[in-house]
Amino acid sequence: LAYELRQTSSGVDVHLFRVSLADFELRVLEPGEGRSAATVSEMTQRAGALLGVNGSFFLEDFRPLGLLVSQGREIQGLRKVDWGVFFVREGRARLVHARDYQGSEGVDFAIEAGPRLVVDGALVKVKPQRARRSMIGVDDQGRVLIAVTATSVLLPEAAAFMRAIGARFALNLDGGPSSQLSVPGRGLRVESFARVANGIGVFARRRPAPEPGAGPSGKISPMTLPAAVPAAVPAAVPAAVPANLSNPPSGR
Numbered sequence: 001l002a003y004e005l006r007q008t009s010s011g012v013d014v015h016l017f018r019v020s021l022a023d024f025e026l027r028v029l030e031p032g033e034g035r036s037a038a039t040v041s042e043m044t045q046r047a048g049a050l051l052g053v054n055g056s057f058f059l060e061d062f063r064p065l066g067l068l069v070s071q072g073r074e075i076q077g078l079r080k081v082d083w084g085v086f087f088v089r090e091g092r093a094r095l096v097h098a099r100d101y102q103g104s105e106g107v108d109f110a111i112e113a114g115p116r117l118v119v120d121g122a123l124v125k126v127k128p129q130r131a132r133r134s135m136i137g138v139d140d141q142g143r144v145l146i147a148v149t150a151t152s153v154l155l156p157e158a159a160a161f162m163r164a165i166g167a168r169f170a171l172n173l174d175g176g177p178s179s180q181l182s183v184p185g186r187g188l189r190v191e192s193f194a195r196v197a198n199g200i201g202v203f204a205r206r207r208p209a210p211e212p213g214a215g216p217s218g219k220i221s222p223m224t225l226p227a228a229v230p231a232a233v234p235a236a237v238p239a240a241v242p243a244n245l246s247n248p249p250s251g252r
Contacts, residue, residue, distance in 0.1 A: 028070035029199035037195035040180035049201030058197035066112030083114030095169035117159035132179035137170030
């Protein structure tokens with residue numbers, strides 16, 4: 001799990017993570033029993049995730065919009081709209097249009113959002129809407145790419161960034177005040193006053209205990225961060241913001 005602080009073409013800072021699915025897994029973060037919404041920081045700490053980012057769009061009452069699958073369990077059904085589904089099956093991450101999704105059998109993780117930003121290495125034409133962005137993708141090595149901008153950026157510029165850092169496929173997640181990032185204990189986060197309906201968490205895969213006398217267990221370092229980690233980046237939003245994004249950006 002590696003971290004880089006990168007910039008878009010106009011100089012907007014982007015927190016970028018590269019996740020090996022051989023060592024880590026993705027799960028849907030949920031607010032918790034009796035709650036319909038929470039901040040990403042709250043959900044990440046509650047679940048014990050190494051990294052948390054906001055997830056799908058949702059309605060005013062925090063009902064999520066679109067497919068959600070976590071640990072093989074379908075939480076929310078597919079929404080047949082012009083969005084994409086990012087999913088993991090048999091340790092491999094993929095992105096397809098919602099109409100091409102073939103069902104959740106054997107799927108470990110899935111999230112539906114939109115629009116798609118990069119498809120088979122090519123940029124998708126999207127509307128030039130400006131907001132903070134959270135994005136997920138996969139590169140040619142099969143690593144999951146998670147990116148969160150520190151400030152607002154035009155969607156086409158965000159898409160170009162994802163392609164530039166090697167995304168073969170990339171998907172736009174909920175954004176604006178919903179865009180949040182939390183890395184507990186590492187001093188790295190993008191905060192917001194907004195609560196969200198769900199998030200995406202990164203967890204270390206459980207490995208069997210080594211046999212007696214087998215030597216070191218080969219534990220991996222969960223995060224590769226620079227010596228000086230940027231301080232928390234608060235959201236540039238007022239103290240009271242609408243929690244819903246019921247009109248997400250349109251696109252392919």
